Amino acid sequence: MLNENKIYLASKSPRRRELLHQVGIEFDLLLLRDAPPRGPDVTELVLPGELPYDYVSRVTQEKATMAWKVMHMRKLLPRPILAADTTVVIDQQILGKPANQEEAMAMLRLLAGRTHHVLTSIAIAHAQGLEAITHTSEVSFAPLTEAQMLAYCQTNEPYDKAGGYGVQGVAARFISNINGSYSGIMGLPLFETCNLLRQAGIFIP
Numbered sequence: 001m002l003n004e005n006k007i008y009l010a011s012k013s014p015r016r017r018e019l020l021h022q023v024g025i026e027f028d029l030l031l032l033r034d035a036p037p038r039g040p041d042v043t044e045l046v047l048p049g050e051l052p053y054d055y056v057s058r059v060t061q062e063k064a065t066m067a068w069k070v071m072h073m074r075k076l077l078p079r080p081i082l083a084a085d086t087t088v089v090i091d092q093q094i095l096g097k098p099a100n101q102e103e104a105m106a107m108l109r110l111l112a113g114r115t116h117h118v119l120t121s122i123a124i125a126h127a128q129g130l131e132a133i134t135h136t137s138e139v140s141f142a143p144l145t146e147a148q149m150l151a152y153c154q155t156n157e158p159y160d161k162a163g164g165y166g167v168q169g170v171a172a173r174f175i176s177n178i179n180g181s182y183s184g185i186m187g188l189p190l191f192e193t194c195n196l197l198r199q200a201g202i203f204i205p
Contacts, residue, residue, distance in 0.1 A: 005203050007124075008076075010067035010083040015168070019188045020082075025197065025204065030067050030081060041066045044085075052094050056087040056121040057134050064123035064130060080126040080200040086187045088163025090116040095163040104158040105149055111163065113143035115177075118163070120184045122193055126200040133196060135189040137180025139167070144174060 008030035009016065020027055032041035042062045046055050063083035071081060088095040090110055098104035110116075115138055123132040152171065158164035165171035167178070167185040181189040194204050 007079050007197065007200075007202060008067065008071065008081040010063055010081055013084075013187050015166070015186050016084060016188045019183050019186060019190055023190055023194060023204075025194075025202070027082070028079075030071060030076070032063060032066055032070065041070070046094060052087055052089040052092060052117075052119060053134060053136075055094065056085050056119045057132065060085040060121035060123045060134075061130060061132050064125040064132075068125040078127065080124050080197065080202060082122065082124055082193070082197070084120060084122045084188055086118065086120045086162050086185075088116060088118055090114065097160060097162055098158055098164045100159075101153045104153040104164045107158075107164040108144060108149040108152070111141045111165075112149070112174075113141060115140040116163070118180070118185045120181075120187060120189055122188065122196060124196045124200045128200075131196045131199050133192050135181055135184045135192055137178065137182075137185050139175060139180075139185060140177040141174050142176045148174075 006026040006028065009020065009027040010030050010032060012031060042059065044059055060083050064081055067081045067083055095107050098107055118137045118139055119134055121134040123130060155170060157166060157169045157171065167175065167182065183190040198204055
């Protein structure tokens with residue numbers, strides 16, 4: 001039975017929280033472990049030979065499935081659970097979150113003057129099963145100078161985002177074209193998310 005038309009969000013991303021607030025979806029956080037001592041609830045390692053689309057879909061569905069188990073273990077009120085994961089891909093290479101300035105610069109050199117793909121997978125775990133979809137958008141960067149890239153990498157922005165940039169942040173000045181979902185590039189394609197939540201029993205006008 002649903003409780004007050006709310007969901008659980010199994011994501012630490014502040015951008016996903018903002019996007020759900022934007023379209024009026026009520027939620028509580030249900031966060032999975034991502035650190036010691038017992039290790040993460042879901043590992044985000046790429047399997048040998050795994051393609052980016054398969055990777056982001058698998059990890060997202062594993063997060064939703066694990067969060068559903070955690071909800072029952074904690075004896076929480078039953079609600080649909082939303083999980084999501086975003087991957088930046090260029091030349092079939094997955095770009096994660098840069099750990100330092102050197103990695104961030106390397107990513108920007110790959111992206112500068114080229115078009116890459118942003119894959120955002122969403123999964124909804126609910127009493128009737130699991131609904132999932134992966135949305136693909138294209139993002140084109142203008143050519144960048146070393147000075148531009150260095151100045152950007154000296155901000156805090158690159159280091160908590162896949163691919164080292166956020167479409168809604170300072171890096172917007174580098175983006176020459178977008179083909180796809182702006183909210184999907186931020187981390188949650190809202191049109192697709194609302195459709196999946198309706199299928200899971202959430203009322204969305």
